[in-house]
Amino acid sequence: MGNEVLFPGDTLGIIGDSSNGIRLAQTAKRLGFKVIVYATNEGSPTLADADVKIVGEFSDKAKLQDFAERCDLVMYESEHISSEVIAYLQKFTKVPQGSETLEIVQDRLLERAFFEQMNINIAPYATIVSLEDVYQAVSSIGYPCVLKPIQKGFGPKRQQIIRKQTDIAKCADIIDMGTYILESWIPYNKELSVIMTRDYDGNLAYFPVIETRYKENRLNEAIVPANIQPDVEEEVKRLAGEIVSGLKYVGALEVAFYLTESGSLYVKRIVPALHNSGYVFDKATNVSMFEQHLRTLVKMPLVDIKLVQPAGMVMIEEENIDDIRTQWVLKNNWYYTFFRYPESMRPQPEGYIIVLAENEMEIKQQIESTGIWDDLSKE
Template sequence: MSSTIFPGSTLGIIGINRNGVAMIAATKKAGFNVGVYVDHSQPDITKMADFTIDGAYNDKQKLTEFGEACDAIIYQTPNIDSTVIRFLGQYAAIPQGINGLEIVQDRLMERAFLDQININIAPYVTVVGLDDVYQSIDSIGYPALLKPIQRGIGEQSMMIKRSSDITRAADFIDTGTYLLESWIDHTSEYTLTAACTKDDVEIFPLAQLEYTEDRKLISVASPAKVNDDMLEEMQRIIKSVAASLQYTGVFSVNFYVTSTGTLYVKNIELGLTSIANVYDNTTNVDQYEQQLRASVGMPLHVIRQLQTALLMIIRNYQAIAIKRQWLLKNNWKFRFFNNSNTDDPEGILGFVWVTGDADLEALRNQVDDTEVWNKPLPTSDTEEASKSIDEEQEE
């Protein structure tokens, strides 16, 4: 970014989701005007913005209108094609840059980038059809994941557990190149989130993730406990990514840890995530303020841990059970979303932060005692296991 952007200027946001409400609020609180570009109307998210432009991502006339109305534009998630951001760059500053976006949107480029900076990732090969899968599976091993090279909204990955699964890949593989990657059998998953500028990197405390068997996020615990050597390696990795990615703003690196203590990098995520919402009530600065500070040229806030918390994901089918906790728990903080799709029982209704001084295990026991998250989804319909792996953290 060529210059600092001061309050009174207009910051545009594109690629917005439910976290956009908090990003808009943080930007308005700091004295900036906010413009939002969406490809479909989302009034519950955008109502706090000064203006909203609703148009397709290939509508150059509306994109031009948006770009000319903004002093700088950020993408809240990496789901906006980099060509759109490059086009907007003709009219407004793009503080986050485009290089990092192009890398994370292409799985092959991302893995080449991680290889280049000596980071441990799962073995993989590229395939373009069933014949390639049959020829490559022996070197990759079972189970394996078949993924499109290009990341995108709503995409899915296919799990191949045995040779008979490969024939079903014929319906999964479309035109283009795919990635066949070893599935890392792991015992734990972690996320490390940081904010970076050209001159500084500030790292949030480590977060541990818990998922259901079909890859629905249950909880985020922070600060997570790992041995000192592993934490140092995670911090080294995120600093290496920050130094090489040519990106300004908030980003995360997701990790697998195996039963033998081997650390693998799963992927890089740019922008604001539901996972990093755990810091809203655990640190002295959240992801939204750090993203704003990086975007407008302010120095990053030094991050300090204030308390321990579990961020629990509330889904629609848990609505009745959670109401009782609303009345009982004095150390729980709630956030509900007005735009939740109530027709989907697994749709996200909101978040709850279960907070305490230091003992994560005590917080987990408190959550378990409520039985809100112990009860299964009340439905008999399940998706095919072969398509149950949700590669992206955001839903």
């Protein structure tokens, strides 16, 4: 299980059901690799691009072992796959992304302890195991704040925003479900993220910094280049590099930040996998996120990343489809990608659009003038 170069004809495994797997499989096939996909849903569109399809639960160790032993290398395309599953696969094949970083980021307490060890700015927080803990912690953290389970992946249903004291009682319905953190709400002007790749020797390659916008905790818009000063971009990359240097990880990953009005940067999260904000690099740079990720893992030379064209990416949700039809026949600088998820896997994004223009202001004007995404709000 060494780190030898892989060539066309070798076998790459992809585990997961998200939209990242679709593009990853397509890119791997274009580069000449045989692709085996392990998915939990037989309707997963990633399976359509697989040479070999395996459908099974992540708890099915026999199927997982069979999958791993067929592959020269396995990739996970989402940070939501259990670190325990990845650690099990590592017994039978190479998984260069590893399981250690997943283990850190899937537990909010471990993640924050890691950031504190790196001396990186994070939102003030407290560990919560009872309703009384919430009352005590609010006195030091202040309003507004948000209660979140330490395990990620539950979504808004296990979170509670606390804007005033009377909101604390609402936490009683979820507080008995496990350990939580209470985190201060950081007022910010922009959300920024940087996608980068780290090779086997620890060398880093950065994509341009992205300005992102969210709707109901889901990424909706990503624009490059971000409308920030050069010193802010340099600091984002410096901090991200420091963070990644403390991880055991090979491949592409995202580090996201809040930028406050005063110019302070607070780290929001690490995504040790492909992230959909990186779809914007399909057109914005001279190499896509997916190809650079694959090049890193199979030990091809990495592309010297350059911005080719200012670009924006907006996600297409089911409620956007009718309005998108109008733009379909009007816009000659909009580029569409659809995921073809079956009804059994909804709700999922329908796809995304890449918008090209001379600068980020024109990109925003094009998107906003349609009225399709008027309800974009901060996460």
